[in-house]
Amino acid sequence: xxxxxxxxxxxxxxxxxxxxxxxxxxxxxxxxxxxxxxxxxxxxxxxxxxxxxxxxxxxxxxxxxxxxxxxxxxxxxxxxxxxxxxxxxxxxxxxxxxxxxxxxxxxxxxxxxxxxxxxxxxxxxxxxxxxxxxxxxxxxxxxxxxxxxxxxxxxxxxxxxxxxxxxxxxxxxxxxxxxxxxxxxxxxxxxxxxxxxxxxxxxxxxxxxxxxxxxxxxxxxxxxxxxxxxxxxxxxxxxxxxxxxxxxxxxxxxxxxxxxxxxxxxxxxxxxxxxxxxxxxxxxxxxxxxxxxxxxxxxxxxxxxxxxxxxxxxxxxxxxxxxxxxxxxxxxxxxxxxxxxxxxxxxxxxxxxxxxxxxxxxxxxxxxxxxxxxxxxxxxxxxxxxxxxxxxxxxxxxxxxxxxxxxxxxxxxxxxxxxxxxxxxxxxxxxxxxxxxxxxxxxxxxxxxxxxxxxxxxxxxxxxxxxxxxxxxxxxxxxxxxxxxxxxxxxxxxxxxxxxxx
Amino acid sequence: xxxxxxxxxxxxxxxxxxxxxxxxxxxxxxxxxxxxxxxxxxxxxxxxxxxxxxxxxxxxxxxxxxxxxxxxxxxxxxxxxxxxxxxxxxxxxxxxxxxxxxxxxxxxxxxxxxxxxxxxxxxxxxxxxxxxxxxxxxxxxxxxxxxxxxxxxxxxxxxxxxxxxxxxxxxxxxxxxxxxxxxxxxxxxxxxxxxxxxxxxxxxxxxxxxxxxxxxxxxxxxxxxxxxxxxxxxxxxxxxxxxxxxxxxxxxxxxxxxxxxxxxxxxxxxxxxxxxxxxxxxxxxxxxxxxxxxxxxxxxxxxxxxxxxxxxxxxxxxxxxxxxxxxxxxxxxxxxxxxxxxxxxxxxxxxxxxxx
Numbered sequence: 013x014x015x016x017x018x019x020x021x022x023x024x025x026x027x028x029x030x031x032x033x034x035x036x037x038x039x040x041x042x043x044x045x046x047x048x049x050x051x052x053x054x055x056x057x058x059x060x061x062x063x064x065x066x067x068x069x070x071x072x073x074x075x076x077x078x079x080x081x082x083x084x085x086x087x088x089x090x091x092x093x094x095x096x097x098x099x100x101x102x103x104x105x106x107x108x109x110x111x112x113x114x115x116x117x118x119x120x121x122x123x124x125x126x127x128x129x130x131x132x133x134x135x136x137x138x139x140x141x142x143x144x145x146x147x148x149x150x151x152x153x154x155x156x157x158x159x160x161x162x163x164x165x166x167x168x169x170x171x172x173x174x175x176x177x178x179x180x181x182x183x184x185x186x187x188x189x190x191x192x193x194x195x196x197x198x199x200x201x202x203x204x205x206x207x208x209x210x211x212x213x214x215x216x217x218x219x220x221x222x223x224x225x226x227x228x229x230x231x232x233x234x235x236x237x238x239x240x241x242x243x244x245x246x247x248x249x250x251x252x253x254x255x256x257x258x259x260x261x262x263x264x265x266x267x268x269x270x271x272x273x274x275x276x277x278x279x280x281x282x283x284x285x286x287x288x289x290x291x292x293x294x295x296x297x298x299x300x301x302x303x304x305x306x307x308x309x310x311x312x313x314x315x316x317x318x319x320x321x322x323x324x325x326x327x328x329x330x331x332x333x334x335x336x337x338x339x340x341x342x343x344x345x346x347x348x349x350x351x352x353x354x355x356x357x358x359x360x361x362x363x364x365x366x367x368x369x370x371x372x373x374x375x376x377x378x379x380x381x382x383x384x385x386x387x388x389x390x391x392x393x394x395x396x397x398x399x400x401x402x403x404x405x406x407x408x409x410x411x412x413x414x415x416x417x418x419x420x421x422x423x424x425x426x427x428x429x430x431x432x433x434x435x436x437x438x439x440x441x442x443x444x445x446x447x448x449x450x451x452x453x454x455x456x457x458x459x460x461x462x463x464x465x466x467x468x469x470x471x472x473x474x475x476x477x478x479x480x481x482x483x484x485x486x487x488x489x490x491x492x493x494x495x496x497x498x499x500x501x502x503x504x505x506x507x508x509x510x511x512x513x514x
Numbered sequence: 515x516x517x518x519x520x521x522x523x524x525x526x527x528x529x530x531x532x533x534x535x536x537x538x539x540x541x542x543x544x545x546x547x548x549x550x551x552x553x554x555x556x557x558x559x560x561x562x563x564x565x566x567x568x569x570x571x572x573x574x575x576x577x578x579x580x581x582x583x584x585x586x587x588x589x590x591x592x593x594x595x596x597x598x599x600x601x602x603x604x605x606x607x608x609x610x611x612x613x614x615x616x617x618x619x620x621x622x623x624x625x626x627x628x629x630x631x632x633x634x635x636x637x638x639x640x641x642x643x644x645x646x647x648x649x650x651x652x653x654x655x656x657x658x659x660x661x662x663x664x665x666x667x668x669x670x671x672x673x674x675x676x677x678x679x680x681x682x683x684x685x686x687x688x689x690x691x692x693x694x695x696x697x698x699x700x701x702x703x704x705x706x707x708x709x710x711x712x713x714x715x716x717x718x719x720x721x722x723x724x725x726x727x728x729x730x731x732x733x734x735x736x737x738x739x740x741x742x743x744x745x746x747x748x749x750x751x752x753x754x755x756x757x758x759x760x761x762x763x764x765x766x767x768x769x770x771x772x773x774x775x776x777x778x779x780x781x782x783x784x785x786x787x788x789x790x791x792x793x794x795x796x797x798x799x800x801x802x803x804x805x806x807x808x809x810x811x812x813x814x815x816x817x818x819x820x821x822x823x824x825x826x827x828x829x830x831x832x833x834x835x836x837x838x839x840x841x842x843x844x845x846x847x848x849x850x851x852x853x854x855x856x857x858x859x860x861x862x863x864x865x866x867x868x869x870x
Contacts, residue, residue, distance in 0.1 A: 320737070322736065322737060342736060342737060342739055343739040343740075343741060346738075346739040347739075352737060354737060359731070359733060359734075360733050360734055360737055361734050361737060361738075362731065362734055363726070363727050363730035363731045363734050363735065363797065364730065364731065365726070365730045365797045365798050366726060366727070366730060366797075370723065370726075374723075374727055374734075374735070374738040374740070375738040375739050377720040377723055377724070378720065381720060384719065385714075385718045385719060386718050386719060386720065386722075386723060388718075428738065
């Protein structure tokens with residue numbers, strides 16, 4: 013820590029300066045007038061909730077996006093929005109999953125696209141030599157001729173760092189580098205990061221784990237809703253202060269009224285899946301909305317997939333309305349009375365080539381049959397009823413579902429399940445990518461369903477959504493349930509605290 | 515999020531009108547494929563009638579259609595497989611195997627012709643079942659799995675027949691070839707009936723719907739409770755069965771258990787299906803379009819013959835037609851998707867305008 017303070021006192025040099033960055037996507041202002049600095053020889057942690065704008069900022073620094081307003085300069089030279097230009101100017105980005113060519117050797121990957129040539133041919137010796145130079149600094153234990161695909165995720169990451177070094181990068185951006193690493197691997201990574209820092213690289217470190225941030229970072233920059241909350245030296249901060257910066261003080265009041273809660277409709281007992289879920293147990297009762305919070309990658313969607321029977325599990329049991337259902341059999345789960353609105357509706361729920369009507373009836377085809385043939389009349393009847401009930405805005409039930417807006421597509425997925433009158437409905441990020449108006453409609457709908465006696469498991473990364481709708485909040489962290497909070501105890505601070513530490 | 519304005523209802527209304535315009539465009543593009551194909555066929559017929567006095571005779575047209583029946587029947591099965599984003603290369607070999615079995619079992623082993631036909635059909639379904647299991651249970655890509663069974667089935671046909679055509683054929687086949695229903699050759703009627711049944715299955719049964727869903731988005735289909743593996747296996751079995759029926763047709767046409775026939779037929783079938791607007795990416799297409807594709811290919815073949823184009827040019831011309839059709843499919847897709855994206859972005863980004 014003393015070395016860090018020295019650096020701060022010595023007025024460290026800013027290597028990357030971003031001023032007034034604004035970036036919008038259709039319907040969303042992802043970054044709003046954000047200033048951001050990276051100093052040579054320092055680790056700057058970039059923090060914020062899901063959707064705060066971290067990824068957008070990283071992609072701007074990596075040259076993937078161009079800013080609507082504002083600019084980024086490295087060592088005083090302005091950066092152009094082009095990944096190759098970002099590399100040339102000295103910004104290397106390590107993305108969440110390694111971007112290596114699996115079949116190529118470590119050396120080839122380190123020199124990717126910059127293979128040294130002689131007389132137009134790749135010079136294997138020089139390639140190897142330069143790769144070894146870079147490896148020696150970050151991962152001396154690796155063999156330069158191993159195919160990259162055979163390395164562990166941790167080693168692949170080190171190869172990416174070696175690539176950044178061999179490019180003489182000035183800034184190294186690491187987007188959640190520790191998510192797939194074990195504790196000893198994290199220690200080794202941090203050793204490398206400290207070493208690079210000492211050699212004068214500016215490092216941007218994005219992580220959801222606050223302990224890690226306090227271990228490695230010199231300064232912390234927090235974003236919220238696309239705006240800069242502030243940049244402070246780590247010495248001025250503690251865990252609670254950081255969380256308060258991330259969450260903000262203006263947390264919405266809960267709006268859900270008390271409802272009669274009935275018998276258990278979904279019971280999960282000691283569910284285990286190797287490396288994904290450990291010992292998950294909880295119940296959902298009729299009329300109850302159970303919120304499930306946690307960071308991206310905490311295992312929430314994976315849990316939903318196991319309950320619904322899409323993914324297998326190693327041990328444990330799932331009961332729907334008192335009936336135990338066989339693992340890995342979505343059809344049985346559906347018949348027992350469960351519905352799942354998955355996180356990625358385009359990939360997991362909708363057949364985009366088919367009509368709205370066809371998508372709605374996809375899970376209840378056996379109900380629209382007469383004499384073995386599908387009855388278009390019955391199908392239309394069901395589709396029209398559900399579209400009206402959910403106020404799906406579409407030119408007609410025969411319109412292709414892919415032409416609808418995100419909110420209306422989500423309603424189509426909901427309609428599919430509601431037509432079956434499930435006893436329990438799992439909603440995985442139901443308002444992701446939906447505009448504000450449709451969001452509140454869907455929230456209203458969730459409350460209405462619960463009033464009607466349906467049990468709801470609401471998985472959401474948006475704390476206001478969880479807080480305003482849930483009767484009880486489960487917080488997941490690293491594949492386990494870290495906390496089960498009654499509504500009275502569920503606040504942004506407690507949830508974030510359980511989600512990031514402990 | 516902060517960008518969202520309070521006039522949400524206006525925006526939604528705005529979007530809805532944008533979408534209805536889009537919808538007109540999409541159905542137009544969809545139509546273009548079938549109508550376009552029909553137009554090309556009619557135009558081709560018109561030109562051919564002028565250029566060749568023989569073309570517009572009942573005899574020639576019947577001949578074109580009759581030779582198209584074999585490809586058409588195989589293509590019915592292939593359409594099912596391509597709709598689930600698979601491919602079946604084994605069809606020509608299955609066809610040959612069924613053909614030699616239907617004659618050979620009678621001539622060599624003294625089976626009754628009816629029983630031999632049943633055995634031939636069962637063999638076709640058997641190969642299809644193997645294909646389906648290999649693709650679903652062993653997760654071998656359809657291209658590779660059916661390439662293997664293609665070679666195996668052809669080999670079995672050679673072994674069984676001794677590598678030569680088997681004749682004479684039972685009287686049944688001769689009657690089939692000569693038969694007419696309402697004055698139309700029986701084989702053409704049979705093909706039409708099979709295509710109609712297949713289309714009804716596709717558009718009006720739970721299975722057919724599951725085929726489109728599985729091909730369009732297998733994950734979503736599974737999450738909706740559809741047993742996608744079973745659907746995939748069934749399409750391969752249907753493809754095997756159809757190829758075997760085509761084998762019976764070829765037996766009738768050549769009046770022999772044709773061990774050496776139908777070389778490369780699988781590619782002609784796939785080409786016809788793709789020309790007919792059945793997407794190789796799965797989930798899109800129907801029997802009507804497929805039949806138009808078969809007829810177009812048949813006409814090209816006929817035109818090449820009638821116009822005395824040197825025979826070696828015939829495959830060049832067919833190849834160009836296939837390339838053009840495939841390019842049209844890709845273009846249509848891109849156009850559709852790009853148009854959709856543009857529209858959505860435009861409606862999202864544009865300032866709300868009062869519509870009242």
